[in-house]
Amino acid sequence: MANKHRTWFKAVYRPLPMGLIFTFISALGLLWGAWNLAGWQAREAERSALQALHDQASESSLRFYTQLYGSLQTLEAVPLQRCTAAGLAQLHDLRRHLLYVREIGYLSANEPVCGSGRIPTISELQQYQHWQFGEVDLWWAPDNLADPQLPSLVMGRNGYLLASSLQYLRDQISMPTGIDALVVGPKSAQVLDFRGVSTSLSAEQQRALASSQPLWIGRQRVYISGPSDNYGMRLLISADPQRLQQLTWQYRALWAVMALLLAALIGWLAALQLRRDQSLERALQMALRRGELEVDYQPLVDLETRRCLGAEALVRWRRADGQRVRPDLFIPQAEDSGQICAITQRVIELVLSEQGEFLKQNPNLYISVNLAAADILDASFVQHAQALLTKYQVAPAQLLYEVTERGLVDVALASSLLQALRDSGHRIAIDDFGTGYSSLSYLQQLPVDVLKIDKSFVDTLGSEAASSPVAPHIIQMARSLGLKVIAEGIEHEAQASLLLELGAHVGQGWLFAKAMDAASFRAFVAEHG
Numbered sequence: 001m002a003n004k005h006r007t008w009f010k011a012v013y014r015p016l017p018m019g020l021i022f023t024f025i026s027a028l029g030l031l032w033g034a035w036n037l038a039g040w041q042a043r044e045a046e047r048s049a050l051q052a053l054h055d056q057a058s059e060s061s062l063r064f065y066t067q068l069y070g071s072l073q074t075l076e077a078v079p080l081q082r083c084t085a086a087g088l089a090q091l092h093d094l095r096r097h098l099l100y101v102r103e104i105g106y107l108s109a110n111e112p113v114c115g116s117g118r119i120p121t122i123s124e125l126q127q128y129q130h131w132q133f134g135e136v137d138l139w140w141a142p143d144n145l146a147d148p149q150l151p152s153l154v155m156g157r158n159g160y161l162l163a164s165s166l167q168y169l170r171d172q173i174s175m176p177t178g179i180d181a182l183v184v185g186p187k188s189a190q191v192l193d194f195r196g197v198s199t200s201l202s203a204e205q206q207r208a209l210a211s212s213q214p215l216w217i218g219r220q221r222v223y224i225s226g227p228s229d230n231y232g233m234r235l236l237i238s239a240d241p242q243r244l245q246q247l248t249w250q251y252r253a254l255w256a257v258m259a260l261l262l263a264a265l266i267g268w269l270a271a272l273q274l275r276r277d278q279s280l281e282r283a284l285q286m287a288l289r290r291g292e293l294e295v296d297y298q299p300l301v302d303l304e305t306r307r308c309l310g311a312e313a314l315v316r317w318r319r320a321d322g323q324r325v326r327p328d329l330f331i332p333q334a335e336d337s338g339q340i341c342a343i344t345q346r347v348i349e350l351v352l353s354e355q356g357e358f359l360k361q362n363p364n365l366y367i368s369v370n371l372a373a374a375d376i377l378d379a380s381f382v383q384h385a386q387a388l389l390t391k392y393q394v395a396p397a398q399l400l401y402e403v404t405e406r407g408l409v410d411v412a413l414a415s416s417l418l419q420a421l422r423d424s425g426h427r428i429a430i431d432d433f434g435t436g437y438s439s440l441s442y443l444q445q446l447p448v449d450v451l452k453i454d455k456s457f458v459d460t461l462g463s464e465a466a467s468s469p470v471a472p473h474i475i476q477m478a479r480s481l482g483l484k485v486i487a488e489g490i491e492h493e494a495q496a497s498l499l500l501e502l503g504a505h506v507g508q509g510w511l512f513a514k515a516m517d518a519a520s521f522r523a524f525v526a527e528h529g
């Protein structure tokens with residue numbers, strides 16, 4: 001069964017099928033996103049188009065009311081309390097000059113005193129819808145539009161009245177085909193459409209007016225409404241929903257094409273990446289088989305005496321064409337593909353075969369070997385390493401293992417496996433300390449002997465960098481936990497002496513030596529032993 005799964009996985013885990021799977025999955029996700037985005041975008045476009053029409057109409061109708069209000073103010077300057085012949089003449093003259101005004105007059109005790117023509121009495125005006133806007137009274141009767149003798153809009157204050165017509169108001173508002181505009185009074189029982197027809201609000205229109213959504217989509221129409229700032233009146237603009245639907249489909253088509261192109265690109269990149277990984281994976285497999293891996297040794301130096309205490313084993317891949325591949329180019333890939341365990345075994349074997357004899361002769365010397373997360377989690381690792389040490393008769397204390405914080409995600413598990421290594425006589429170092437996800441909390445729980453301060457912290461030492469250096473704190477902490485400190489990447493004498501002063505014991509870096517082959521390392525020890 002497991003075998004069946006493996007063959008199935010092998011068949012699928014190839015660039016073309018994986019590329020297609022990635023394309024398919026990302027197409028699903030992206031199309032879903034495109035669908036929603038198109039809907040939102042179309043609604044936004046429709047909203048802003050209708051909003052522009054609303055604002056335009058609102059501005060024009062406000063201009064109309066303002067004009068009317070101006071006329072009312074002019075009228076108020078005329079003394080009409082007593083209707084003299086001169087006053088009446090003035091009134092007639094005035095009426096001719098006032099825009100949008102049909103009749104003007106003055107009421108006292110609810111009865112007309114003086115007027116340019118027939119002014120409605122208050123009891124007549126009671127048939128109208130009435131509201132106040134500030135100090136101004138407004139009456140409107142859209143139904144009166146059918147009878148040109150009757151005023152359909154009256155504005156008044158302090159007994160002065162202006163009779164106008166909603167005809168003028170609707171003349172202000174023009175809408176393109178497919179768009180409707182309704183003028184709604186505060187008591188929205190009767191409304192006026194922009195063609196001049198008086199109607200009453202449908203249930204859908206009432207809901208649209210009550211809604212606070214910027215665009216309200218009903219069954220029959222798509223609506224937008226404004227505040228009642230037009231002397232108490234509001235505008236309700238509506239459009240044929242087909243417009244929105246068409247717009248939505250246009251955006252959907254556009255975004256779907258984009259989504260599919262992007263999905264294809266993602267699939268293609270995934271396939272490309274897998275092809276690269278797999279070719280690197282195959283090449284590494286060959287390298288292990290052909291023995292193309294080598295180890296260089298970078299000396300570890302006592303910071304005080306400058307004597308060589310040991311070295312860090314650093315893997316190198318010498319390809320068939322003689323080119324040397326840097327470990328940071330293939331170690332991450334080997335970690336992903338699981339080949340790292342075989343590489344670590346090979347490194348330990350190379351270290352012991354190249355330096356086993358030398359280590360036996362120099363029992364105080366040690367070599368540190370980098371372990372990856374997978375090595376720590378591999379329960380058989382301890383036995384393998386033990387078998388090699390026995391074979392080359394090297395004391396476990398002469399192999400130090402470096403683990404990075406990345407390898408310690410499961411602290412409890414890592415801790416028990418590191419303890420097993422320690423029980424068999426090895427020392428453990430935390431490599432690149434301070435660059436990982438957490439630092440302090442797990443240090444106390446882990447069986448560790450050495451902290452290796454990452455090069456990035458050493459770099460800031462001795463320079464004029466403004467940030468306060470972290471290295472002194474790390475050293476302080478290591479000392480309080482009884483751990484030894486190795487400082488990596490020392491390139492300048494100033495850094496070395498500062499680190500010594502701060503309490504670091506061991507240094508590694510180009511100041512002392514770069515990584516070198518086995519024989520050069522032995523020569524280095526002879527010189528600096």
Ligand code: C2E
Nearest residue numbers: 314315327328331347370371372489490491508509510511
């Ligand atoms: P690392 O374990 O932190 O090794 C130290 C790296 O810093 C080495 O790079 C070394 O050459 C470099 N270095 C040391 N002193 C200086 C210095 O003064 N200045 C500068 N600029 N660099 C310095 P390298 O050999 O390229 O290794 C890179 C990384 O690859 C290592 O970092 C380690 O994480 C990994 N690696 C190397 N060998 C192995 C191995 O056998 N197994 C595993 N799992 N990882 C390895």
Ligand code: MG
Nearest residue numbers: 312370402431
């Ligand atoms: Mg290291």
Ligand code: MG
Nearest residue numbers: 431432452488
């Ligand atoms: Mg390091």
